[in-house]
Amino acid sequence: MYAVNYHKPASIEDAVAAIGGADEAKILAGGQTLLPTMKQHLAAPSDVIDIRGIGGMTDIAVRGDTVTIGAAATHAAVAGSNEVGSVCPALAALAAGIGDPAVRHMGTIGGSIANNDPAADYPAGLLALGATIVTNNREIAADEFFTGMFTTALEDGEIITAINVSAPGKAAYAKFRNPASRYAMVGVFVAKTGDGARVAVTGAGEDGVFRHDGLEQALGTNWSPDAVDAVAVSADGLMSDIHASADYRAHLIKVMAKRAVAAAG
Amino acid sequence: MTSVTMTVNGKAASGDVPGETLLSDFLREHLRLTGTHVGCDTSQCGACVVHVDGKAVKSCTVLAASLDGAEVTTVEGLANGELHPMQVAFNENHGLQCGFCTPGMIMSGIDMINRYKAEGKELTDDAIRHELEGNICRCTGYHNIVRSIKDAAASM
Ligand SMILES: Cc1cc2nc3c(=O)[nH]c(=O)nc-3n(C[C@H](O)[C@H](O)[C@H](O)COP(=O)(O)OP(=O)(O)OC[C@H]3O[C@@H](n4cnc5c(N)ncnc54)[C@H](O)[C@@H]3O)c2cc1C
Ligand code: FES
Ligand code: FES
Numbered sequence: 284m285y286a287v288n289y290h291k292p293a294s295i296e297d298a299v300a301a302i303g304g305a306d307e308a309k310i311l312a313g314g315q316t317l318l319p320t321m322k323q324h325l326a327a328p329s330d331v332i333d334i335r336g337i338g339g340m341t342d343i344a345v346r347g348d349t350v351t352i353g354a355a356a357t358h359a360a361v362a363g364s365n366e367v368g369s370v371c372p373a374l375a376a377l378a379a380g381i382g383d384p385a386v387r388h389m390g391t392i393g394g395s396i397a398n399n400d401p402a403a404d405y406p407a408g409l410l411a412l413g414a415t416i417v418t419n420n421r422e423i424a425a426d427e428f429f430t431g432m433f434t435t436a437l438e439d440g441e442i443i444t445a446i447n448v449s450a451p452g453k454a455a456y457a458k459f460r461n462p463a464s465r466y467a468m469v470g471v472f473v474a475k476t477g478d479g480a481r482v483a484v485t486g487a488g489e490d491g492v493f494r495h496d497g498l499e500q501a502l503g504t505n506w507s508p509d510a511v512d513a514v515a516v517s518a519d520g521l522m523s524d525i526h527a528s529a530d531y532r533a534h535l536i537k538v539m540a541k542r543a544v545a546a547a548g
Numbered sequence: 549m550t551s552v553t554m555t556v557n558g559k560a561a562s563g564d565v566p567g568e569t570l571l572s573d574f575l576r577e578h579l580r581l582t583g584t585h586v587g588c589d590t591s592q593c594g595a596c597v598v599h600v601d602g603k604a605v606k607s608c609t610v611l612a613a614s615l616d617g618a619e620v621t622t623v624e625g626l627a628n629g630e631l632h633p634m635q636v637a638f639n640e641n642h643g644l645q646c647g648f649c650t651p652g653m654i655m656s657g658i659d660m661i662n663r664y665k666a667e668g669k670e671l672t673d674d675a676i677r678h679e680l681e682g683n684i685c686r687c688t689g690y691h692n693i694v695r696s697i698k699d700a701a702a703s704m
Binding site: 284285286287288289291311314315318319321322323330331333335359382383384385386388389464465 | 566567568570589590591592594597600603604605606609610611613614616656659660663679681682683
């Protein structure tokens, strides 16, 4: 790993100042993506700004039917949180299925969505749930946040502080794991909300996580696994790699969608 | 340089570390605790697992500088006069061959047992296998590792 200056600010203001004062700053949360990338010299920031010392960053709290999850809450904390469980058990279950126990003890929800890996789990959950991403400057709807593979609506140096998720009517996530990496080969998160069905797919799209219109329409009219059968899922725009062809992924999207709807009940 | 003070295996350990120093390097190079192994460069093998504030983490994927005030336990910190029940179980069940993955297996094994006990959940063979998703062994075929952890769970 190249030399790097480490900072652990205690406030957002200090974090912003540290980012502004560095040649090339990177925010550090759980480090489970950033540090492996730095080890492989794929990232070489001059400074890392650890946001885990900022007050409130790991808090999880419920108000009404909405849970607010601090950006630095770890996957293990979300998985085990009664607050998340009371608003959306499907999201807690998603967190419990990320990586392995040691990764879940360090990796954070903010780091996962800021990274927006095309095979990551949280982007599917937050997009299907219509979550709101809160930063030090503004609130961003999930529909506007995930803009493409490894890209988001975040400005340079903008810090995610929390994620707001409102209780869906029903929801579930079904993931077909890549057995080696544990990431999603295809993951489908379904949510039945006041405005109909929302279906988000990860692991498959060339542009990262996306919503599937056909599945949303079918499930909006008839919330049942059978409704998925009649939907045509095209392989256009899906990834092909050593793990799976685009056609195989298209097939998996239907299988995972059915499993998710069945699990949601 | 960042100055850090942490507790490692019950003893205070401090030092000025460059920002990029990984916990695994701090343990192995600065403290000469070479029981923690480094098997990969991709955060996947789990040979480097230690406990930080009671939780299993991959020490190759944590900056030492971020651990000021933390409590770290490595495989060297388990035996206290006698071997830890997990170490005994690996010994008795032939849970290792070359031993490279063993420190990580032992630290992950203890972590999962602690968590399952705290939550009152049963640690089945299936659960042990899932819990070991982040620990790779290239020798044993895992059966005896699962047996070892199950055995230790009964005596811990
Ligand atoms: C072995 C292994 C298996 C994994 N398996 C899975 C899996 O199955 N599914 C899955 O989804 N993920 C998986 N991951 C990734 C894991 O979930 C990471 O923890 C996560 O993607 C990044 O979170 P982090 O907190 O570690 O972020 P970091 O690595 O610290 O940061 C990642 C990126 O996000 C930025 N960032 C972090 N926090 C913020 C913030 N608050 N505001 C703005 N930018 C921020 C950083 O600058 C960096 O660019 C795996 C990782 C490993 C090592
Ligand atoms: S050396 Fe840490 S996971 Fe392989
Ligand atoms: S005993 Fe050799 S790698 Fe596990």
